[in-house]
Amino acid sequence: MKYYIIAGEASGDLHGSNLIRVIKEQDPQSQIRAWGGDLMAKQGAEVVKHYRDLAFMGFVEVLFNIKTIIGNMSFCKKDIENFAPDAVIFIDYPGFNLNIASWCHKKGFKTFYYISPQVWAWKEGRVKTIKKNIDHMLVILPFEKAFFQKHNYNVDYVGHPLLDALEQRHAPTAEEFQKLYGLDSRPVIALLPGSRSQEIKAMLPTMCTLPALYPQYQFILAAAPSHDEDFYKKIIGSADVKILAGQTYQILSAAHAALVTSGTATLETALIGTPQVVCYKGSPISYWIGRMVVKVKYISLVNLIADAPVVKELIQDDFNRSLLRFEFEKILHGEYREKMLHEYAQIRHTLGDGGASKRAAQLIIRYLQEK
Secondary structure: OOEEEOOOOHHHHHHHHHHHHHHHOOOOOEEEEEEEOOHHHHHOEEEEEEEHHHHOOHHHHHHHOOOHHHHHHHHHHHHHHOOOOEEEEOOOHHHHHHHHHHHHHHHOOOOEEEEHHHHHHOOOOOOHHHHHHHOEEEOHHHHHHHHHHHHOOOOEOOOOOHHHHHHHHHOOOHHHHHOOOOOOOOOOEEEOOOOOOHHHHHHHHHOOOOOOOOOEEEEEEEOOOOOHHHHHHHOOOOOOOEEEEOOOOHHHHHHHEEEOOOOOHHHHHHHHOOOOOEEEEEOOHHHHHHHOOOOOOOOOHHHHOOOOOOOOEHHHHHHHHHHHHHHHHHHHHHHHHHHHHHHHHHHHHHOOOOOHHHHHHHHHHHHHHOO
C-alpha cells in the first residue's frame, strides 16, 4: 500500500521514523512519501519537504510567513493527489495538518492522525474539524481518550512513542559519554534550547549565563541536526559550552541535570531520569495571545501527565538569569531533586510499557484492510 506522512517538527520526524520502520515490517511492499526529516528518510521514506523549512513558532511568526505556509499547502495537496496514497497520516503539526486533512477528506483519501493536536489545551473547537475529517485518531497520552469520548469521538490509545525511541537508543554511563567525546570528569549539564531558530535564539543566551557561574560542571548543548555549528556559536559567544549534534538522548542519559525548552523534550528528559528546569520564552505578542487562549495549568508534558508541578516552569519574564540560577541550584542535589526523580518514575508507570509505534502501524494497516 501507499502511505503519505506529514510531520512538521523534529519530534514528528522521530516518531514518524519509528512508525515507518514498523509499517515496512508489516507491509514490505509499502511505498512511503513524506514531509519530515533525516530520520524518516533513513527508514525508507521519500522526504519531499524537510521540517526545518516548515517550523514557524508563535502567532506573529506565522503571520510573517503566511505566504510561505500557503505555498507549502498548495504544493502538499498537489503532491498527495499525484501520489494517490491509500492513507494520509498526520503527525501533530495541527495548523498545517488540519487544513490538509479537510482537503483530503473532500477528495476521498483515508485519513489517520497519529499524535493528536493538543485540543485539550486550546482550540477545543477543532474537535469538530477532527471528527469530520479524520477517519481514525491514534492518541499517545492517557487522558486524551477520555477527552475525545466526552466529544462523542472514539479514538485509539496506543501509548507514548517516546518509550519506543528510548528503548532503541544506547544509554551510555556518564563515564562512557565523557570518554567517547573527550570530556573531562566534571558532571555534565545538558542544554536543550529547542529545534526552531526562533526559540533557540530566545532561550540559549540566558541558558549560557550559567557556565561561568558553575565551573565545576561542563555544559553540553544538544544541537538540532537542522542547524550547523556556526549558528550556535554565534549565539553562545564566549560561554564555555560544548556543542554536540544529534546526540540528545546520549547527552541526557549522561547528564546530572538539564535545562530544557518546553516541548516533547521535557518528557524525554523525565523518562530518561534527568532532573530539569523547563524554560520557555516567545515574542511578547505571541505570549500574550497564548495566555488568552490556552486553558491548561502547565506547559510541560511532564506536569500535564502528572497533573502536578513535578518540574519548575520558567515562562516568559520568569525565564531570567536570577530565577534560572535559583531553580538550577535546586535540581543539583538534595530532597527537591530526589522528589522529582520519584515522580518521574510514577509518570513512566502511567505511560505503560511502550510499543506505541507497533500498535499504531498495526491499527493503520488493519483499518485500511477493512475498507
